[in-house]
Amino acid sequence: MKVLVVEDDQYHARYILDAISEELPEVTETMHAINGLDGEAEALAGSFEGIVMDLQMDLRNGIDAARTIWSRKPETRILFWSNYADEAYLRGISRIVPPNSAYGYVLKTASSSRLKLALRAVLLEGQIMVGRELDQLGRQNRRGSVLEESEYAILLDLALGLQDKTIAKRQNLSLRTVQNRLLSLYDKLGIGEEDGPPLNKRVRALNCALRNKVLNLQVLESAEMDYENRRKTS
């Protein structure tokens, strides 16, 4: 079995490569890519059955890399290995996993045994394995409310800096509907409940989304590129 490790942190890469060679004798060959772009190219060129993928990387983040890999080779087993339990990552991943595919999500703060277990379960056994800390992410948000997919889309557009009018055009909604979605977004993010002077809700929404880890820098970058591309080709 061939496994590809996509990881830009030298210390983490060394550790995971060691772990694989020690604990998974079934793996006959490993390869190491040091960023998302490189990893994507290797994965498409070679014939890897399993991938360990870091999420936060330069050039191309793990989710974008995984999307193109899965779109060409949907049977590939991918174990995401990340420092952060961001809702943004989970949302990103859950939108790109192909049906019947094996994947997993393990935090880098997890113990070695947990990591090794996940390596075996996902790469060898083809199971789905997601840490419990991550699973309950959506629930604890604010007043137990999760962002609807539609609200999340608006949040992304807001985060890019688009105006209401532009968002309406993009999403094929009326101006007022966009503003309604923004209202419920503000509500769910808990904006307007602070004491002290009133705030600029738009900026505050982005601020809160970042601090609550509903968004992160990687998805901002992805959304930006997506927006640029779609704008140019239309």
Add this chain to the structure above:
Amino acid sequence: MKVLVVEDDQYHARYILDAISEELPEVTETMHAINGLDGEAEALAGSFEGIVMDLQMDLRNGIDAARTIWSRKPETRILFWSNYADEAYLRGISRIVPPNSAYGYVLKTASSSRLKLALRAVLLEGQIMVGRELDQLGRQNRRGSVLEESEYAILLDLALGLQDKTIAKRQNLSLRTVQNRLLSLYDKLGIGEEDGPPLNKRVRALNCALRNKVLNLQVLESAEMDYENRRKTS
């Protein structure tokens, strides 16, 4: 000599502890704190001459921890060891280094030899050592323009979501001056030059500042706490 390592990533911590014990025989005792709060407490309680400090940590980030440590023990030598070359970090550090103190800033992507060199130079020899990648950060910004300290302060307030009026009050400026600073801020961040539909400049400014690494999540958190504290005690 006693050295404290403040690092929440288990793999990085192990590596740096190994490196110290192998390469720096002068170090007789090492201690490991797993987050900023813990590290701060240990540093103030024990008598450490040198500290290796991660920047991105939960509970309390490295800069905030270093600030309180230096305010009580300004002679402490601190080597910052970070994944990211964010302008936000440099700004934060340069504002808290006490005069005549020894410190350094090394990226985690640096080679082992560079890291070991920095360990020796900063902790043992008391030199100042900053990687070259970091030093030129301020210059390449946009049209060769660096943010003035005053503009940076406004950017922070904007990022918190404060309104112009509130910012004016906080900084003891007139409303119009705040708006002028925002104008030059927009200019330096390159906002308003994009083609395509017009944008919400406020949100866009935050977005760009994050993507250009003028700001990052840690400074947002710090600014937030600072704002809350100052508001309550006034």
Add this chain to the structure above:
DNA sequence: AAAAGTATTGCGGGAACCCGCAACGTTGTG
């Protein structure tokens, strides 16, 4: 099918924001 609930849209107005114009103070240079 009726009723109740929810999402979408329009209208309108007050507040905040963006910014050109012009007046004023400060600083520094010949």
Add this chain to the structure above:
DNA sequence: CACAACGTTGCGGGTTCCCGCAATACTTTT
């Protein structure tokens, strides 16, 4: 001192944003 350069401040107006109110749709419940 004069003059220029620059930061600060006020004024005014055009635009965007925030959001209550109310009229339709569309969905679910009874």
